[in-house]
Amino acid sequence: MKSKILWKAKQSQKNISNLFRYEKFLFSKYEFKVTQKYSKLLKWSIDNPRKFWSSIWDFTEVKGFKSQKFEKSNIFFKNKFLKNSKLNFAENLLSKNDDSKAITFINENGIKKVRTWRELNRNVYKLINFFKLIKIKEKDRIAAYLPNLIETVESFIATSAIGSIWSSCSPDFGTNGVIERFSQINPKVLIICDRYFYNGKEINVIKRLPLILNKIKSIKHVIIINYPEKPLLKQNKIKNIKYINWNSIMKMNPTRLKFKKFDFEHELAILYSSGTTGKPKCICHRSGGVLLQHLKEHQLHSEIKENDNVFYFTTCGWMMWNWLVSVLASKASIVLFEGFPMHKRNDLLIKLANEEKITLFGVSAKYIDALNKSNILNKKKYKLKNLRTICSTGSPLSEDGFNFIYKKIKSNVHLASISGGTDIVSCFVLGNIYEPVIAGQIQNKGLGMDVDILNDHGKPIKNKKGELVCKNPFPTIPLKFWNDKNNIKFKQAYFKKFKNIWYHGDYAEIKNSGGFVIHGRSDTTLNPGGVRLGTSEIYSEVEKFKEIKESIVIGQSWDNDIRIVLFVIMNQNYQLNNELIRRIKIQIKTNASPRHVPSKILNVKDIPRTKNGKIVELAVKNIIEGNEVKNKEALANPQILNEFKNLSELKY
Numbered sequence: 001m002k003s004k005i006l007w008k009a010k011q012s013q014k015n016i017s018n019l020f021r022y023e024k025f026l027f028s029k030y031e032f033k034v035t036q037k038y039s040k041l042l043k044w045s046i047d048n049p050r051k052f053w054s055s056i057w058d059f060t061e062v063k064g065f066k067s068q069k070f071e072k073s074n075i076f077f078k079n080k081f082l083k084n085s086k087l088n089f090a091e092n093l094l095s096k097n098d099d100s101k102a103i104t105f106i107n108e109n110g111i112k113k114v115r116t117w118r119e120l121n122r123n124v125y126k127l128i129n130f131f132k133l134i135k136i137k138e139k140d141r142i143a144a145y146l147p148n149l150i151e152t153v154e155s156f157i158a159t160s161a162i163g164s165i166w167s168s169c170s171p172d173f174g175t176n177g178v179i180e181r182f183s184q185i186n187p188k189v190l191i192i193c194d195r196y197f198y199n200g201k202e203i204n205v206i207k208r209l210p211l212i213l214n215k216i217k218s219i220k221h222v223i224i225i226n227y228p229e230k231p232l233l234k235q236n237k238i239k240n241i242k243y244i245n246w247n248s249i250m251k252m253n254p255t256r257l258k259f260k261k262f263d264f265e266h267e268l269a270i271l272y273s274s275g276t277t278g279k280p281k282c283i284c285h286r287s288g289g290v291l292l293q294h295l296k297e298h299q300l301h302s303e304i305k306e307n308d309n310v311f312y313f314t315t316c317g318w319m320m321w322n323w324l325v326s327v328l329a330s331k332a333s334i335v336l337f338e339g340f341p342m343h344k345r346n347d348l349l350i351k352l353a354n355e356e357k358i359t360l361f362g363v364s365a366k367y368i369d370a371l372n373k374s375n376i377l378n379k380k381k382y383k384l385k386n387l388r389t390i391c392s393t394g395s396p397l398s399e400d401g402f403n404f405i406y407k408k409i410k411s412n413v414h415l416a417s418i419s420g421g422t423d424i425v426s427c428f429v430l431g432n433i434y435e436p437v438i439a440g441q442i443q444n445k446g447l448g449m450d451v452d453i454l455n456d457h458g459k460p461i462k463n464k465k466g467e468l469v470c471k472n473p474f475p476t477i478p479l480k481f482w483n484d485k486n487n488i489k490f491k492q493a494y495f496k497k498f499k500n501i502w503y504h505g506d507y508a509e510i511k512n513s514g515g516f517v518i519h520g521r522s523d524t525t526l527n528p529g530g531v532r533l534g535t536s537e538i539y540s541e542v543e544k545f546k547e548i549k550e551s552i553v554i555g556q557s558w559d560n561d562i563r564i565v566l567f568v569i570m571n572q573n574y575q576l577n578n579e580l581i582r583r584i585k586i587q588i589k590t591n592a593s594p595r596h597v598p599s600k601i602l603n604v605k606d607i608p609r610t611k612n613g614k615i616v617e618l619a620v621k622n623i624i625e626g627n628e629v630k631n632k633e634a635l636a637n638p639q640i641l642n643e644f645k646n647l648s649e650l651k652y
Helices: 011-015 020-031 040-045 049-059 090-091 115-135 149-160 175-182 206-215 246-250 287-301 319-330 346-356 366-376 399-407 485-494 536-542 576-590 617-624 638-644
Strands: 005-007 069-072 080-083 103-107 113-114 142-144 165-168 189-193 197-198 201-204 221-225 242-245 267-272 280-287 307-311 331-337 359-364 390-394 414-418 419-421 425-432 453-455 468-469 500-510 514-520 549-558 561-570 599-603
Touching: 005 399, 005 414, 005 549, 011 069, 020 040, 020 149, 040 049, 040 142, 049 080, 049 287, 049 399, 069 189, 080 287, 090 197, 090 319, 103 115, 113 115, 113 149, 115 149, 115 246, 115 399, 115 468, 142 149, 142 599, 149 189, 149 267, 165 175, 165 599, 175 206, 175 536, 175 576, 201 206, 206 221, 206 549, 242 246, 267 319, 267 346, 280 287, 280 331, 280 536, 287 319, 287 425, 307 319, 307 346, 319 331, 346 359, 359 366, 366 390, 366 399, 366 561, 390 399, 399 414, 414 599, 453 500, 468 561, 514 549, 536 549, 536 561, 536 576, 576 599, 617 638
Parallel strands: 103 331, 142 165, 142 189, 165 267, 189 221, 221 242, 307 331, 307 359, 359 390, 390 414, 561 599
Antiparallel strands: 069 080, 103 113, 197 201, 267 280, 419 425, 453 468, 468 500, 500 514, 549 561
16 A cells, blocks of 8 residues: 655755755765765764764854764663763753743643743853752752643753753652652752642642652751742741742842853753652763754754744643753743643643644644544634644554544644653654654654664564664763663663564554654553553552552553553452452552543453463463463463453443
């Protein structure tokens, strides 16, 4: 079947593109032949890593001191890019200092706040002064438990400015989820907002504070932000903790500081894995690599230009938040949305895109699917004159989703679906303006990224499903996992399957066109609505029920998305009834998050497990979806898999 082309850039669009400007830059510096063919540029970027990454620094005008030194190693993750280079991440994000718009905040109720570049600079300086006043040092951790506020962005920039390490969770994480993450990194400061709003409900967050502080003894200072246009909620204070109101910090006189330059490898932020097999892994990312990778993805793959207005629907608990904030380094403004994206009206975000003159509109595949099903959009309602690019990430965007965008949102738009992950805080496959958009396909691999699909024997395959890998080193390989002695967990996470090749855990294929189709996660990570979730956070709550002996949770492919299915073994004298199902869902919603709540809860007699007693989630998922279950001989009770076949409850 012939691939359906949905969009091609006009020659006039290509001629004014950042990608074309970059090609001409390479010609002037390296005598690279300008062709406007992405395949040629991609090959050069992979074949010449030293020149390529050095050229990204120069082309995007990174502020700092660049070294040409690359340290090559036979061990994949020990390769060093631009070694001994110096930069300050915050200085690069504070790329302007005038009265034009830097950040816009809008919530589900229509509350709107705007921060100019000059105000952003001033507020960051105030925070820097405060952090120094309370003796926060380089590499100290600052934790944020915050909605998607302007203050969240300012806190992140100020943290990176002084060389401290940022880590954030959004308030939809339950108390246990926050404690589980932040307790591993021992932060000295916690920044928290008193409340947030979601789908018309006001959720008190400040009341969770005493439990968090009792569990994380390293926190000595708490900065409290009141939600925009709301009075500060009262909180119960704990002895020996200093509480600071954000507004009092903002009353300080800012002292402009000279930004200290840190090593390219300096720690920037700690992000968290989903926590599938235990506590979430604390993934520590380096500032230089993140900055270069994001600048490349923004300017060369997403065509972001100075004074653009960039929007991504995200929370600060997701890596796309970090991706969005870095847009400031390209002298573009960012738009933050906080709340339920379909509050009171299904087209709320499309309306926002129209009114805020958004140039890049980023959402999850799940949101696009929900819009499609709502059947309310037509291209006449919103002109979206400024919109050039739509990005989709999270779960894979279906072919129907591709078609819907061009039929109902905008026909002349670059649909740059992207895919990467928290592990690399960036993307492996993205869009580019030279290539056509083909229904159901991400356009190509990212520049400098030797991405491939391998079968179980490690052989490259095309037009067949296999494992997504990257065969060459890149600058956003995590620096380390926090508290991971000898990199044991690190190596297990990314290099256990293929020798010295990055294994990402995505089930995908490369088409003849060079485009990619992501078929979902190949491991046991849950991915409803494009948000990676761990099973352990569900298990820990289910275990609290005396009625339940044991459980297993999987993600079932359903309706172009993933839905969570929980199977339980009941203890004697107990039955799974509607009341118990209701209580289980409330428990998970309260202590994990609403996203963790199973769509289906079913009773089973037993659960498949290995001979050493470990439950096998992937085997259940494969059986339910009609796929082959490999290594049955490793199971202690392989016959129990038959109980999960053709369940009528999972057909609706």
